[in-house]
Each structure stands twice: as structure tokens, then as C-alpha cells.
Amino acid sequence: MSQVIHHDEHYDAxxxxxxxxxxxxxxxxxxxxxxxxxxxYRFSNQDAFHLAAEELNRTVGTINTIILLVSSMTIAMSTxxxxxxxxxxxxxxxxVTLLLGLVFLVNKYFEWGTKFEHGIFPGSQYMLDHLxxxxxLFFGLYFVMTGLHALHIIVGMVVIxxxxxxxxxxxxxxxxxxxxxxxxxxxHLVDLIWIFLFPLFYLIH
Amino acid sequence: MQHExxxxxPYRTYLIILVALLIFTLLSVKITAIELGGLTxxxxxIFASLKSYLVLTYFMHLKFDKIYIRIMVGFVFAVFLAVIIxxxxxxxxx
Numbered sequence: 391m392s393q394v395i396h397h398d399e400h401y402d403a404x405x406x407x408x409x410x411x412x413x414x415x416x417x418x419x420x421x422x423x424x425x426x427x428x429x430x431y432r433f434s435n436q437d438a439f440h441l442a443a444e445e446l447n448r449t450v451g452t453i454n455t456i457i458l459l460v461s462s463m464t465i466a467m468s469t470x471x472x473x474x475x476x477x478x479x480x481x482x483x484x485x486v487t488l489l490l491g492l493v494f495l496v497n498k499y500f501e502w503g504t505k506f507e508h509g510i511f512p513g514s515q516y517m518l519d520h521l522x523x524x525x526x527l528f529f530g531l532y533f534v535m536t537g538l539h540a541l542h543i544i545v546g547m548v549v550i551x552x553x554x555x556x557x558x559x560x561x562x563x564x565x566x567x568x569x570x571x572x573x574x575x576x577x578h579l580v581d582l583i584w585i586f587l588f589p590l591f592y593l594i595h
Numbered sequence: 596m597q598h599e600x601x602x603x604x605p606y607r608t609y610l611i612i613l614v615a616l617l618i619f620t621l622l623s624v625k626i627t628a629i630e631l632g633g634l635t636x637x638x639x640x641i642f643a644s645l646k647s648y649l650v651l652t653y654f655m656h657l658k659f660d661k662i663y664i665r666i667m668v669g670f671v672f673a674v675f676l677a678v679i680i681x682x683x684x685x686x687x688x689x
Contacts, residue, residue, distance in 0.1 A: 404661075411664060415671045422675045426682055433686060448624065455620050463613040466604070466654045473603045567601075571656075578654045585646045589639035593627040 403568045410572040414579050417542075421583050424535050428590060431527050438524020443595050445510070446532070450501050451592035454494050455584065461490035462581040465550065465574045472557065475564050484554045484570075487577065491547045498540050505529075532591055539587060542580045549573040602659040612653045619646050 432439045468483035502511075509516030512533055517526050553573040556562030562569045623642035627635050652658045657665050 407660075408664070411667060415667075418671060418675065422678070426679060429679070430682060430686065433683075452620065452624055456617060459613060459616045459620065462650065462654050463609050466609050467606050470604050470606060470609070473601060575655055578650055581654070582647050582650050585650065586643050589623060589627065589643050593623060593639045594636050595627070 401566055401568070403566075403571070406568045406572055407575075410575050414575065417579055417583075421535075421538070421586075424531070424538070425586065425590070428531050428535070431524075431531065435524030435527060438522050439528050440595055442521075442525040442528035442532075443591065445505075445508075446592050447501065447504075448592050450497055451588055454497050455588050457490050457494050457497070458581045458584050461487045461494075462578055464490070465577050469567065469571055469574055472562070472567050472570055473564050477557065480557050480570075481554065484550060484557065488547055488550055488554070491543055491550075495540060495543060498536070502533075535587060536591070539580065539583055542583070546573070546577045546580050549576055602656075604653070604656070604659070608653065612649055616646055616649055619649075 464483045465487045468480045468487070471479040471483055505511060509520075510529055511517075512530060517529065521529075550573050553562060553570045556569050619642050623639055626638045626642075629635075631638065651668065657668060
């Protein structure tokens with residue numbers, strides 16, 4: 391037990407921040423690769439991508455963008471609140487962030503649900519019979535990229551959940567804020583990816 | 596190290612950034628609704644880049660971080676940009 395306490399002495403906010411950034415770089419390259427695949431296929435199937443993008447609901451996409459932007463602000467504010475030693479405000483802001491993440495996922499659930507009802511899902515016979523190859527590529531990328539992004543939202547919410555528990559118990563405080571700061575960085579990354587996914591899938595027609 | 600002064604960003608800064616992000620979002624929605632051909636893609640990507648710049652600089656604290664972290668981030672984005680450019684050079688001159 392005493393060893394655990396000794397380990398606490400090695401708290402290094404800067405080191406953990408670098409670690410988090412290195413991890414973020416790998417994430418950027420993961421999604422970056424997918425973005426390159428998207429742009430190359432878009433380049434070689436312009437009309438099909440144009441047609442397929444019409445299927446996506448711009449309003450739902452815009453609402454989800456706004457939700458993620460607001461949640462990014464609330465988690466950024468929670469770090470300031472923690473540094474100002476306002477524990478209650480920190481917890482409230484984290485709670486709002488978690489709630490917004492959940493709303494985003496619920497929207498995504500209904501959005502995907504509507505696609506499924508229309509026979510648009512990976513491996514669907516309807517797509518093979520009625521859609522061109524370019525359109526199938528578009529929806530394949532749509533499901534992979536927004537699905538991977540939604541997975542990141544879920545992971546981000548779990549990480550924020552740990553930060554929330556830490557702040558509540560006092561393990562994460564103004565002098566030891568790294569866990570909160572790094573979960574914030576991760577959440578902003580998720581936001582950053584969506585900032586590019588949204589125009590590429592929903593806006594460009 | 597322990598007593599190094601951390602920069603506390605005021606709530607107001609974050610609120611202003613959020614408003615800017617929302618304005619850019621609505622502008623990009625409006626501008627892509629107009630039929631501009633190839634310019635639509637460019638406009639959407641310019642707005643997305645502006646937004647990601649704001650998120651990286653303020654929300655992700657790069658503005659207040661040590662310079663080497665900014666250099667690292669800039670380097671990774673430069674590598675990514677180079678890969679995109681090389682890919683499309685390949686496609687255009689095939």
C-alpha cells in the first residue's frame with residue numbers, strides 16, 4: 391500500500407501532457423489516413439459522392455456539430471474552474487459535457503437508424519441492387535468514419551467519467567489537474583475530427 | 596516544477612471562442628448551400644481549418660503551452676499535409 395503513495399510523488403504534469411499529445415498524433419494519423427482515402431475516392435467518384443451526400447440530413451449534422459462545440463467549451467471551462475478551486479462548478483461543467491456527449495450519441499443512433507430503415511447499411515442487399523459503386527463507397531466510408539468517431543465519443547465519455555470521479559474524491563485538484571486536462575485534450579481531439587467529418591460528409595454536395 | 600505558475604484561462608475567452616466557432620459553423624452551412632462548384636469544397640475546408648485552428652490554439656491550450664509542444668503539433672500537421680499533397684500530385688499527373 392505504501393508503495394502506491396510513494397508513486398504519487400512522481401506526478402509530472404508536463405510528462406503526461408506530452409504523452410497525451412503523442413497519443414493524439416497517432417489518432418490524427420489514423421483519421422488522417424481515412425481522410426486521404428475519402429478524398430481519393432471522392433476525386434475518382436465525384437458524381438456518385440455528390441448524389442450520396444444528398445441522403446444525409448444537414449440539420450442533424452449541424453445540431454451535432456453545435457453540441458460537440460458547446461461540450462468542448464464546457465470541458466475547457468472545467469479546467470479553469472478546477473484551477474480556481476471551484477470544485478462544484480468543475481463537476482457541474484463535466485456533467486454537462488457528459489450529457490452533451492450522450493445527446494450526440496442519441497442523435498447519431500436515430501440518424502443511423504433512419505439509414506438502416508432505408509436499407510442503407512454495410513452489407514445491405516438493397517445497396518448492391520440499387521446504388522452505384524461510388525455511392526456504396528461513400529456510405530462505407532460514412533459508416534466507418536462516423537462509427538469510429540462515435541467510438542471515440544464513448545471512450546472520451548469514459549475518460550471524462552474517471553476525471554469526474556477524481557475531482558469528486560479530491561485526487562484530481564488544482565495542484566494535480568493532469569487527468570482532467572488530458573481528458574479535455576482527448577475530448578477536443580474528438581471535436582477536431584468532427585469539425586472535418588461534418589463538412590466532408592454533410593456539407594459538400 | 597510543482598510551483599510553476601499555470602495559466603488560468605478566463606471563462607470569457609472560452610465563450611468568445613465558442614461564439615466564433617458557432618459563427619464559422621453557420622457560415623460554412625450557408626455557403627455550401629449555394630452552388631459554387633469546386634469552390635464549395637474549398638470554402639468548407641477553409642472554414643474547417645479556421646475552426647480547428649481556434650480549437651487547437653485556445654481549447655487545447657497551445658497558445659499557453661511551451662513552444663516545443665506547438666512545434667511538435669505543427670510538425671505532425673505538416674507531415675499530414677505533405678502526404679495529402681504528394682497523393683494528389685500522383686493523381687493529377689498520372
